Amino acid sequence: MIGRPRSPRSSGGTPRVRHTVLGALAGIAALLATGVTAAPASAAPEPGVMAPPAQRSALDFWTPQRMRAATPLDILSVDRSDVRASAPRKGRTAVVAPSAPVSDAGLLAIPHGGGPWSGGGAVAKTAGRVFFTYQGRTASCSGNAVTSANKSTVITAGHCVKMQGAWHTNWVFVPGYHDGQRPYGTWAASKTLSTPQWTASEDINYDIGAAVVAPLDGKQLTDVVGGQGLAFNTGYSKPMYSFGFPAAAPYDGEKFIYCSGTTFRDFLLSSDHGLTCNMTGGSSGGPWFTQFDEGTGTGLQSSVNSFKYNFLPNAMYGPYFGADAQNLYQSAQSS
Numbered sequence: 001m002i003g004r005p006r007s008p009r010s011s012g013g014t015p016r017v018r019h020t021v022l023g024a025l026a027g028i029a030a031l032l033a034t035g036v037t038a039a040p041a042s043a044a045p046e047p048g049v050m051a052p053p054a055q056r057s058a059l060d061f062w063t064p065q066r067m068r069a070a071t072p073l074d075i076l077s078v079d080r081s082d083v084r085a086s087a088p089r090k091g092r093t094a095v096v097a098p099s100a101p102v103s104d105a106g107l108l109a110i111p112h113g114g115g116p117w118s119g120g121g122a123v124a125k126t127a128g129r130v131f132f133t134y135q136g137r138t139a140s141c142s143g144n145a146v147t148s149a150n151k152s153t154v155i156t157a158g159h160c161v162k163m164q165g166a167w168h169t170n171w172v173f174v175p176g177y178h179d180g181q182r183p184y185g186t187w188a189a190s191k192t193l194s195t196p197q198w199t200a201s202e203d204i205n206y207d208i209g210a211a212v213v214a215p216l217d218g219k220q221l222t223d224v225v226g227g228q229g230l231a232f233n234t235g236y237s238k239p240m241y242s243f244g245f246p247a248a249a250p251y252d253g254e255k256f257i258y259c260s261g262t263t264f265r266d267f268l269l270s271s272d273h274g275l276t277c278n279m280t281g282g283s284s285g286g287p288w289f290t291q292f293d294e295g296t297g298t299g300l301q302s303s304v305n306s307f308k309y310n311f312l313p314n315a316m317y318g319p320y321f322g323a324d325a326q327n328l329y330q331s332a333q334s335s
Contacts, residue, residue: 048167048192055188055214058170062131064180070131070138072247072281093233111261113314114278117243121297124256125184125225127287128175129245130160130211132168140253142244142286143173143211146301147227148333151220154187154211155230155329156285157304158198161209167192173213175225177245179254184225187213191335195324205271207306208325209285210332231290231300232326236265236273242316244286244305246279253282259316260292266317273303277316288318 050058117124130141141160146153154173161168171189174182189211197206213221221227241260247253259277266272273288284306289299303318319325 048161050169050171050189050191052214054169055190058172058188059186061133061170062172062186066138067129067131067140067174068180070140070247070253072140072253072284093231111276112259113261113276114257114259117256117258119294119297121294122226122228123243123287123289123292123297123299125176126228127243127256128173128184129177129253129282130154130156130285131170131172131174132160133170134163134168135166138170140245140247140282141284142282142305144243144287144301145173145175145221145225145227146230146329147222148329150212150333150335151222151227152190152213152215153227153329153332154189154213154221155287155301155304155332156209156211157306158194158207158209159202159306160285161192161194161211162199163202171211173211173221175221178256185216187216187221190214191332193328193332193335195328197324204269204307205319206324207319208304208321208328210328212332212335228287228289228298229300230321230329231302232321232329233323234290234300234302234321236263236320238263238290238302239292240273240275240288240290240302241292241299242275242277242279242283242286242288242303242305242318244279244283247282248280251280251282257283268309270317270319272306272317272319275316275318276314278314279305279316283316 126145128143130143132139141156143154143156146155171192173187175184191212192209194209195206197203198208240263241258243256243258245253246257251257257279259275259279261276263273263275266274286305287301288303290302292299302321305316306318308316
């Protein structure tokens with residue numbers, strides 16, 4: 001059985017993702033983003049696509065002042081009263097090797113319930129903040145560059161590209177963000193995608209999103225920052241590291257934060273991985289790694305920060321990367 005995130009009911013009575021005000025017992029998730037391309041009058045715009053003019057507009061929109069002012073939206077919370085059978089489809093184990101250059105990183109303690117990542121290494125370049133506009137508001141999430149055929153794929157959470165039926169606009173990725181700095185530039189999305197289950201009904205088991213970013217200064221994303229590996233269908237109860245840019249108290253979105261430990265399978269409403277972690281809204285979409293090497297900052301991305309139960313504020317949950325996550329990755333890297 002799976003709990004769906006819910007929102008206040010519309011006039012039609014359909015339950016959707018609920019937003020809870022962030023507080024001591026709030027559930028996580030900061031949100032959303034992506035754009036819609038212009039289209040001929042005879043054709044409907046394709047959801048999740050940003051034409052070059054929209055990309056340029058997004059880059060102009062995200063001034064340093066707007067980035068500092070961007071806040072996580074109210075966060076996803078799973079409602080016990082709205083459950084349904086839904087479990088990620090499994091498939092064969094598949095691994096994509098990292099393409100990030102090996103670099104030195106310091107050793108840190110595991111397990112760790114949440115704190116600044118001071119190890120450096122490849123992850124400090126491949127992971128970054130995501131910025132977007134949602135319902136007229138500026139907001140932020142997290143994301144990560146991965147090895148891909150197009151050298152331009154970012155993995156994030158599904159609710160960081162689409163929520164409550166709307167694809168988000170002004171979507172950009174800032175790898176290596178810290179303290180207002182953009183050392184590797186700002187990359188505008190040309191396309192955003194999610195799993196069919198998230199796109200259709202915002203099923204929390206499939207809260208996985210992806211973005212294809214346009215070249216910047218004639219270069220492709222992973223040629224600049226490298227790409228982490230990925231792993232699909234590799235099971236539960238594994239040592240994992242989670243990273244993100246939480247922007248809700250006690251964090252402010254300016255620091256790169258990590259958690260680490262042995263994951264557990266959600267025994268409540270989802271089929272997600274669980275991890276003891278105090279990250280807050282804004283960390284949504286940040287990567288979870290198996291086989292993470294603290295010495296180099298490289299690993300295999302196996303989930304993303306997705307949600308928290310409001311009654312379990314120190315446990316983070318991330319979707320299982322099964323067959324549909326793998327299909328999403330294939331669609332993104334071939335775009």
